[in-house]
Amino acid sequence: xxxxxxxxxxxxxxxxxxxxxxxxxxxxxxxxxxxxxxxxxxxxxxxxxxxxxxxxxxxxxxxxxxxxxxxxxxxxxxxxxxxxxxxxxxxxxxxxxxxxxxxxxxxxxxxxxxxxxxxxxxxxxxxxxxxxxxxxxxxxxxxxxxxxxxxxxxxxxxxxxxxxxxxxxxxxxxxxxxxxxxxxxxxxxxxxxxxxxxxxxxxxxxxxxxxx
Ligand code: TMP
Numbered sequence: 001x002x003x004x005x006x007x008x009x010x011x012x013x014x015x016x017x018x019x020x021x022x023x024x025x026x027x028x029x030x031x032x033x034x035x036x037x038x039x040x041x042x043x044x045x046x047x048x049x050x051x052x053x054x055x056x057x058x059x060x061x062x063x064x065x066x067x068x069x070x071x072x073x074x075x076x077x078x079x080x081x082x083x084x085x086x087x088x089x090x091x092x093x094x095x096x097x098x099x100x101x102x103x104x105x106x107x108x109x110x111x112x113x114x115x116x117x118x119x120x121x122x123x124x125x126x127x128x129x130x131x132x133x134x135x136x137x138x139x140x141x142x143x144x145x146x147x148x149x150x151x152x153x154x155x156x157x158x159x160x161x162x163x164x165x166x167x168x169x170x171x172x173x174x175x176x177x178x179x180x181x182x183x184x185x186x187x188x189x190x191x192x193x194x195x196x197x198x199x200x201x202x203x204x205x206x207x208x209x210x211x212x
Contacts, residue, residue, distance in 0.1 A: 007204070008090050008091055009039065009092070009096060009198075009201070010095045010197050011090060011098065011128070011129045011130050012029075012098065012132075013100070013101040013103070013129040014026045014133050015104060015135070016136070016137065017135075017139060017142045017162060018142065019137075019148060020142055021186065025183075026097050026098075026099045028190075029097055030042040032187075033095065033097070036195070039093055039094045040094065040095040041096055041097070043082075044098070044100065045078060045082075045100045046078050052078045056071070056074055059074075059152070061151065062151075062152055068109060068112045072122070075105045075108075076102075076122035079102065079123070087127060101132075102120075106123065108162055110165040111158060111161035111164075123210050124209070126210045127208075127209065128207070128209055131175065132174045134170070136178055138163075139159040139163050177189055
């Protein structure tokens with residue numbers, strides 16, 4: 001355990017298709033970092049605990065209908081309503097491991113046929129991640145894992161479209177991890193990449209904004 005003080009926290013995002021293993025990998029990563037003495041919190045979008053999050057949750061459960069642009073803007077609003085807290089935490093030195101972020105927002109809505117630039121626009125100005133860990137799995141493999149629930153987007157044909165849109169979003173912050181490897185191997189790679197990212201924050205790099 002060394003000196004994590006004085007540097008801001010890192011914003012580390014996990015992305016991937018449904019059933020790519022993101023949620024268990026992010027939990028495992030957070031426990032590991034805690035064990036190393038890193039101040040860290042696990043976050044998840046959509047954050048279903050807010051009023052906006054409740055609307056999103058009901059839409060995903062097919063309990064309400066919203067047009068594609070409306071739900072897109074709600075997902076984005078759900079990130080905006082958390083962004084000042086996110087900024088405060090990061091500036092106070094807390095690293096955030098976030099399960100899904102703006103890339104899910106764009107990839108899922110673009111998969112419905114919405115224009116990509118239109119999808120990106122409401123995300124502009126949100127805090128940019130320092131590191132995006134993309135758990136790469138062929139949609140067919142993810143579907144074979146079973147346990148696709150009954151939520152709105154959990155269908156193979158839709159996930160295939162999402163996968164193709166994700167590939168257009170890769171930038172210099174992305175690391176693509178083969179999610180077909182054994183879970184322990186994935187864990188190990190995520191730990192190394194996260195630690196490397198957190199220690200390089202000592203260089204004082206300021207927060208940057210999407211999609212600059
Ligand atoms: P979850 O299973 O990670 O809670 O996410 C619920 C679904 O919402 C999942 O199919 C991905 C989708 N989603 C969007 O369509 N837009 C977004 O901005 C986010 C964060 C998730």
